[in-house]
Amino acid sequence: MKQLMSKITLIMLLALLSGCGYNTMQANEEAVIAAWGNVESSYQRRNDLVPNLVEVVKGYAKHEADTLKAVTEARAKVGSMQVTKDVLDNPATMNKFQQAQGELSGALSRLMVVVEKYPDLKANENFMDLQKQLEGTENRINVARERYNQAVQIFNTSIRTFPNSVTNSMMLHLQRKEAFKAEETAKVAPKVKF
Numbered sequence: 647m648k649q650l651m652s653k654i655t656l657i658m659l660l661a662l663l664s665g666c667g668y669n670t671m672q673a674n675e676e677a678v679i680a681a682w683g684n685v686e687s688s689y690q691r692r693n694d695l696v697p698n699l700v701e702v703v704k705g706y707a708k709h710e711a712d713t714l715k716a717v718t719e720a721r722a723k724v725g726s727m728q729v730t731k732d733v734l735d736n737p738a739t740m741n742k743f744q745q746a747q748g749e750l751s752g753a754l755s756r757l758m759v760v761v762e763k764y765p766d767l768k769a770n771e772n773f774m775d776l777q778k779q780l781e782g783t784e785n786r787i788n789v790a791r792e793r794y795n796q797a798v799q800i801f802n803t804s805i806r807t808f809p810n811s812v813t814n815s816m817m818l819h820l821q822r823k824e825a826f827k828a829e830e831t832a833k834v835a836p837k838v839k840f
Contacts, residue, residue, distance in 0.1 A: 667810030671818060674801040678823050681790070681797040682734055685826075688787040689724070689747065695783060696721045696754070699776045703760060713756050720750040733824075740824040748829045754780070791826045798823045 700717055724746045733739045758777075802822045805814045814820050 666813040667804060668813050668817065671801075671804050671810055671814060671820060674797070674804045675820060675823075677797045678734065678794070678801045679731060681794040682731075685787070685790040685794050688783065688790045692750070692780065692783045692787065693721060693725055695776060695780050696750075699757070699773075699780060702770065702773045702776060703757060713753070713760050717750075717753040717757050720746075720753040724750050735821050735823065737824050740826075744826065744829065751784075795825045798825045 696717060727743060727746055733743055804810050805818075805820050805822070
């Protein structure tokens with residue numbers, strides 16, 4: 647009888663552990679980390695393309711030095727940030743990272759306005775190729791951010807729902823991850839003038 651009770655207890659314990667969500671939460675956190683890696687990879691691609699784009703534009707637009715300087719400085723600021731896994735758990739660091747990326751995006755937008763002033767530049771094959779690559783990279787960044795936010799949502803849900811929330815509070819102590827948020831300037835639609 648004692649042996650039967652031990653077996654029943656073991657079976658019940660295994661049943662409880664299989665539904666505790668420990669492995670699910672671990673897998674979801676790894677998905678967040680992997681998605682973040684994809685975001686960083688997309689940013690790195692943009693960071694690598696910007697100097698080439700700036701050099702091509704410099705040849706055509708020497709007197710637009712302020713715009714080119716802003717792009718170069720924004721890229722340097724982004725490049726100097728040490729982004730670690732800890733940024734995912736720290737809203738202030740995540741916000742600082744997003745601001746730096748936003749500054750680079752803004753500088754690149756101003757650079758594209760310079761391009762409009764120089765029709766010869768738009769016809770330059772090298773520039774056109776770089777511009778297409780940069781546009782593709784910006785799309786990749788957006789997709790990577792969306793996938794990261796989806797992974798964060800799944801992870802955050804998994805650590806907050808029962809029975810995972812109990813397992814998390816007793817064993818793992820995982821914290822919610824920060825999602826990408828729109829910049830303040832994104833709330834106002836841009837005005838296009840011709």
